[in-house]
Amino acid sequence: MPLPTFLMAGIQKAGTSSIYKYMEQHPEIGLGRAKEPNFLESELPPETIANNQAYYEKRAFRYSYEKYLNNFSQCTDELAIGDGSVNCLFHYETSIPRIQKYIPNAKIFVVLRHPVERAFSDYLMHLRDAIDSEQTLPLTRQSPSSFQLRKGLYYNPIKSFQETFGTQQFRVFFYKDLCENSVKMMKSIYEFIGVSTDFEPDTSQKDQTASIPKNSSINRLLRKPNPLKTVFRSTVGTLLPQEKRQAIRSWLISKNSKSKQSVSLSPEEREVLLDFYREDVLKLQDYLNRDLSAWLK
Incomplete structure (x- = not known):
């Protein structure tokens, strides 16, 4: 079975979903069935898998080399085969040894975004999806160990x-x-991964256009497991096919959503976050020899 010849290693909330869609259009590029198999991020201890079997069964590519290979089994004669596990950059301490072990000759690229804007976009995604109450605290109240903040510290990775x-x-x-x-x-990406640059992708459609909930309590009720949803499925839900139930849920979520453009960081919040990233940005700027002064404003 083929292995990836390139890896989009990061970073989350920097246009990588759109880039993946544009790569899907190229006739010389093959991609796995799962965009982010995450196999290369880290090695999971067997006991972790055993204790969370149901969770990891849904994410099979995550912990098995054989299943990781199977993710790319439909790729045949493409010139380039890609893995889109964008958290590899963040988990660089564990991902780099695994990349060296499994795909040592692969081309690797990352896309970096203004760290404050990236963190705020990440925050809005967690708010939208009702993920992890600690990560949906206002950014300036989060611990420095928060993943939302740390993912924007690019220099060491x-x-x-x-x-x-x-x-x-x-x-x-x-x-x-x-x-x-x-x-x-x-x-430029096509040239780097070794496919024809004559192909011009249709980039008119952007992926992952974010929205946020009008009411967080209603959003959690619609998105997270809870007794009310259980009762609905066991009564009214039995009379409706799954597709219809999903359509109703999606409609309710859309009615409770508003554009992310309706919220923004205050100047005071932005200044706090700029101070948090300042030293890292300056070190990265010197290392890459690229002007990143716009990231300090």
Whole structure:
């Protein structure tokens, strides 16, 4: 079975879902059935799998090499085969050894976004999906160990990847360039992973257009397991096919949603977050020899 020849290693909330969609269009690129198998992030201890069997059965590519290989079994004669596990950059300490072990010659690229904007987008996603109450605290009240904040500390992960794989095998792209000229950036990615740059993707459709709930309590009720949903499924739900129940749920969620453009960070909150990232941005700027002063404003 084929193995990936390239890895989109990060970072979450930096346009990677859209980039993955654009790569799907290219006739010389093959992609796995699961965008983020996450097998390369870290090794899961057998007892962790055993104690959470039902959870990991739904995420089979996550812990089995054989199942990871099977994720790409439909790829045949494509010039490039891709893995879109975008948390590999964040989990660099465990992912780098696994990449060296399983796909040592793969091309690896990341897309970086203004860390404050990335963190806020991540925050809105957690708010929308009712994930983890600690992660839906206001960003400026979160612990420095919060994943939402730490994912924007790019310097150590980038330095480790580049020193391990070298500039011929590892490349850094920027979300700003994707926004300003998506076709040009995609052609740069195509060139890096070794497919034709003559192909021009349709980048008119953006993926992951975010919304946020009008009422968080209603949102949690609709999205998370709870006694009311259990009662509904066991009574009224038995009279409706699953597709109809899902359509009703989606309609209710949409009615309780508003555009993410309706919320923003206050100048005071932004300044707190800029101070949090300032030292890391300055170190990354020197390391990459790229002007990142816009990330300090």
